[in-house]
Amino acid sequence: MPKSPKPDFPPPALITTTAALEALCTRLRAETFVTVDTEFMRERTYWPELCVVQLAGDHEVAVVDALAPGIDLAALAPLFADPDVVKVFHACRQDIEIFVQLFQAVPAPLFDTQVAAMVAGFGDQVAYDGLVAALTGGHIDKAHRFSDWAARPLSASQITYAAADVTHLRGVYIKLRDRLEKEGRLDWVSEEMGVLAEPSTYLADPEQMWERLKPRTNNRRMLGVLRAIAAWREREAQRSNIPRGRMLKDEALLEIAATAPTDIEALARCRGITRGFAEGRMGLSLIGAIAEAKALPDSALPEAQAHRDGPRPSPALVSLLKVLLASKCEQHHVAAKLVANSEDIDRLALEEAPDVPALHGWRHDVFGADAQALKSGNVALAVDGKRIKLVKL
Numbered sequence: 001m002p003k004s005p006k007p008d009f010p011p012p013a014l015i016t017t018t019a020a021l022e023a024l025c026t027r028l029r030a031e032t033f034v035t036v037d038t039e040f041m042r043e044r045t046y047w048p049e050l051c052v053v054q055l056a057g058d059h060e061v062a063v064v065d066a067l068a069p070g071i072d073l074a075a076l077a078p079l080f081a082d083p084d085v086v087k088v089f090h091a092c093r094q095d096i097e098i099f100v101q102l103f104q105a106v107p108a109p110l111f112d113t114q115v116a117a118m119v120a121g122f123g124d125q126v127a128y129d130g131l132v133a134a135l136t137g138g139h140i141d142k143a144h145r146f147s148d149w150a151a152r153p154l155s156a157s158q159i160t161y162a163a164a165d166v167t168h169l170r171g172v173y174i175k176l177r178d179r180l181e182k183e184g185r186l187d188w189v190s191e192e193m194g195v196l197a198e199p200s201t202y203l204a205d206p207e208q209m210w211e212r213l214k215p216r217t218n219n220r221r222m223l224g225v226l227r228a229i230a231a232w233r234e235r236e237a238q239r240s241n242i243p244r245g246r247m248l249k250d251e252a253l254l255e256i257a258a259t260a261p262t263d264i265e266a267l268a269r270c271r272g273i274t275r276g277f278a279e280g281r282m283g284l285s286l287i288g289a290i291a292e293a294k295a296l297p298d299s300a301l302p303e304a305q306a307h308r309d310g311p312r313p314s315p316a317l318v319s320l321l322k323v324l325l326a327s328k329c330e331q332h333h334v335a336a337k338l339v340a341n342s343e344d345i346d347r348l349a350l351e352e353a354p355d356v357p358a359l360h361g362w363r364h365d366v367f368g369a370d371a372q373a374l375k376s377g378n379v380a381l382a383v384d385g386k387r388i389k390l391v392k393l
Helices: 018-028 073-081 093-103 113-119 128-136 156-182 186-196 206-213 220-240 250-259 264-268 275-279 281-294 305-309 315-332 342-350 361-375
Strands: 013-015 033-041 049-056 061-065 086-089 110-112 379-384 387-392
Touching: 013 018, 018 061, 018 073, 033 093, 033 156, 049 073, 049 156, 061 156, 073 093, 086 156, 110 113, 110 186, 113 128, 113 156, 113 186, 128 156, 156 186, 186 361, 206 220, 206 250, 220 250, 220 281, 264 275, 264 281, 275 281, 315 342, 315 361, 315 379, 315 387, 342 361, 361 379, 361 387
Parallel strands: 013 061, 033 086, 086 110
Antiparallel strands: 033 049, 049 061, 379 387
């Protein structure tokens, strides 16, 4: 079984050539697991600009300069695809998004220590430095947390900081894996990794982006325009590689959807739209997207939020189910967020047998079965000292 990082763990190697990266990945493919992290910049771009990749095995740690002239990061692909080497991340979603963009695949097999920590009872979203301290007694230096990772050359302190994340992560992974194995919960983590292992998890669907704006209207025609222009903004931001909010702010999208301008003059009067934008290529393209949405038949328009929601559950029953969820998660030492979210609770309160994760697998054993019993009147909640307990009726 792999050991925790040794006190004499070697200093990090800085990798700046394709040949050195290929040799490193060949050596790491002999490991049972490698820890991985990235440093990237995203303030001025839509797509994350990968600056550094950190990798650690049992005997070495390396900081890969992703911006080094001529380096080909494709050398990482065989390691990330090797089924015999577990790729360990902490809070992996943004890191994996980068690798899906590079390789059109998720590193596999995958293990996220943030998810594992939730399964192990460390709370809904434990911070990495807190997890390191709790499990290994280590300390994470945050001095370079907001460093400019695109600036070159990398300083010695930046390299040390970057390497520390993946060396500490080895100890965190080993402790969590052993703990969850003893508790019979590794399968719980594997189930969660199923969603994270899907490339679609990291690909934004432009046609769904309007929903994140949470429009407060039942006007389906306006919603149709909003869907169209939110999708337009997403595609233009991707094409131009600039943040969506820098291209056009959410408030401007909502006003444009409400007024549905049909010409340059009307568009230029909208909030957050300059005349230069309205008269340029993007302004004309945006007007075209609005016109297409206005021409849609009623049957092709999105439903208003109120219609999609339908009847609302009893607030009292929702509150009872939330109390039960908190109690069962406290009892089983697992994060409530991992068992059921607010939408799941609402559906449990409203529907007889909704198809929600809480009624399947380990979640059913931890919470779902008792939630159904509570709804059916077969059990009640009571206070036992400082804890909540179930009483059979």
